[in-house]
Amino acid sequence: MIIITSTKEILSITEQYGARNYLPLPVVLSKGEGVWVEDPEGNRYMDMLSAYSAMNFGHRHPKIIKTLKDQADMITVTSRAFHNDRLGPLTEILAKMTGKEKVLPMNTGAEAVETALKAVRRWAYRKKGIPANKAEVIVCNGNFHGRTITVVSFSSDESYNKDYGPFTPGFKLIEYGNIDALREAITPNTAGLLIEPIQGEGGIIIPPEGFLKEAYQLCRENNIIFMADEIQTGFGRTGKQFACDWEGVKPDIYILGKALGGGVLPISAITADDSIMDVFEPGSHGSTFGGNPLACAVAISAMEVLEEEKLVEKSLESGKYFVDELKKIDNPQIVEVRGKGLLVGIELKVKARSYCEDLMKLGILSKETHDNVIRFTPPLVATREELDWAVDKIKKVFADKAN
Numbered sequence: 001m002i003i004i005t006s007t008k009e010i011l012s013i014t015e016q017y018g019a020r021n022y023l024p025l026p027v028v029l030s031k032g033e034g035v036w037v038e039d040p041e042g043n044r045y046m047d048m049l050s051a052y053s054a055m056n057f058g059h060r061h062p063k064i065i066k067t068l069k070d071q072a073d074m075i076t077v078t079s080r081a082f083h084n085d086r087l088g089p090l091t092e093i094l095a096k097m098t099g100k101e102k103v104l105p106m107n108t109g110a111e112a113v114e115t116a117l118k119a120v121r122r123w124a125y126r127k128k129g130i131p132a133n134k135a136e137v138i139v140c141n142g143n144f145h146g147r148t149i150t151v152v153s154f155s156s157d158e159s160y161n162k163d164y165g166p167f168t169p170g171f172k173l174i175e176y177g178n179i180d181a182l183r184e185a186i187t188p189n190t191a192g193l194l195i196e197p198i199q200g201e202g203g204i205i206i207p208p209e210g211f212l213k214e215a216y217q218l219c220r221e222n223n224i225i226f227m228a229d230e231i232q233t234g235f236g237r238t239g240k241q242f243a244c245d246w247e248g249v250k251p252d253i254y255i256l257g258k259a260l261g262g263g264v265l266p267i268s269a270i271t272a273d274d275s276i277m278d279v280f281e282p283g284s285h286g287s288t289f290g291g292n293p294l295a296c297a298v299a300i301s302a303m304e305v306l307e308e309e310k311l312v313e314k315s316l317e318s319g320k321y322f323v324d325e326l327k328k329i330d331n332p333q334i335v336e337v338r339g340k341g342l343l344v345g346i347e348l349k350v351k352a353r354s355y356c357e358d359l360m361k362l363g364i365l366s367k368e369t370h371d372n373v374i375r376f377t378p379p380l381v382a383t384r385e386e387l388d389w390a391v392d393k394i395k396k397v398f399a400d401k402a403n
């Protein structure tokens with residue numbers, strides 16, 4: 001194996017052979033521990049992106065890594081042709097956590113979204129009585145639910161779906177957070193509402209207070225399945241176990257991913273009651289790797305860490321502190337500082353990319369979202385001192401930019 005050790009070499013080889021579907025900041029990460037990551041030259045950065053919330057527990061959480069290693073010494077992948085001894089316990093944990101009767105594991109977030117959509121379509125035809133192939137799902141402008149053709153079929157952002165047609169029909173876009181738009185979009189053929197309780201990729205957009213509750217109520221009144229995409233917002237990210245908890249909403253289907261894998265492996269899932277989940281009979285849906293014992297073991301461990309380290313409460317507290325500190329920054333380019341828990345964005349009047357580049361030079365990794373929002377989503381394990389360190393650098397970047 002050729003070992004390449006310098007940032008320069010890595011950037012050049014990646015540029016040469018790697019597809020250009022991303023535009024990463026020019027930093028190579030080769031080590032991580034907690035909130036810190038390191039490049040091949042030994043420069044340290046604070047990871048304030050956390051792989052878009054996949055790293056809620058920080059890098060290489062010792063308990064999760066131990067579970068990973070121990071499980072690797074037992075059994076890793078079985079397929080679903082056989083049972084394994086890690087899937088059952090994980091389904092119990094997720095069922096109890098979400099208050100649902102059944103759990104269906106997959107791998108990536110997009111697959112979990114597809115799974116929820118399949119469940120809703122079958123439920124529409126078999127339970128609600130919608131005529132064949134007429135089921136409609138309502139989705140929101142600015143949505144991000146993944147990259148498959150069906151999922152990008154209902155994207156409102158061209159960069160996600162331009163020239164990928166023909167698209168999957170059956171989706172209706174409404175304005176995010178607009179209850180009247182939702183009411184008007186409902187027809188007898190509406191089977192489900194798919195929604196992010198806070199839009200992450202859309203620019204850390206928090207819907208008006210009461211919207212989720214009213215939307216859920218409308219779904220109840222019209223026999224529509226409320227699917228919450230908690231892939232980015234779940235597991236403490238917003239200061240509650242799930243972002244829907246902020247409004248006391250218990251979705252009919254939870255869509256989970258990212259942090260479920262403990263920052264180690266991809267694993268996703270949907271949870272729902274039998275009345276929905278029983279539309280899947282053997283053979284009707286699945287995945288080779290979905291529910292594999294390695295990923296399940298890691299997920300169990302991650303869920304234990306979430307509870308043992310009280311990360312939900314910690315996120316709420318740290319998030320409040322962090323947002324309050326950011327709000328103290330007095331800069332004419334800032335439109336708004338907003339967030340819940342440690343899902344935080346600074347909206348700017350200008351493009352955010354150069355701010356992220358300047359932050360990187362000071363040792364902070366963050367990423368712009370929707371051009372003009374700097375996103376800060378540090379691992380939930382970040383300490384007060386670490387957040388203070390970050391706030392200091394963020395203030396410095398804004399001060400330097402102002403000059």
Ligand code: PXG
Nearest residue numbers: 052108109110144145146196200229231232
């Ligand atoms: N739903 C939400 C709310 C997400 O943020 C997905 C679904 C899809 O998850 P997977 O595991 O299929 O990526 C996400 C993912 C990217 C990218 O590079 C994805 C996300 C955020 C930023 C970049 O595709 N979120």
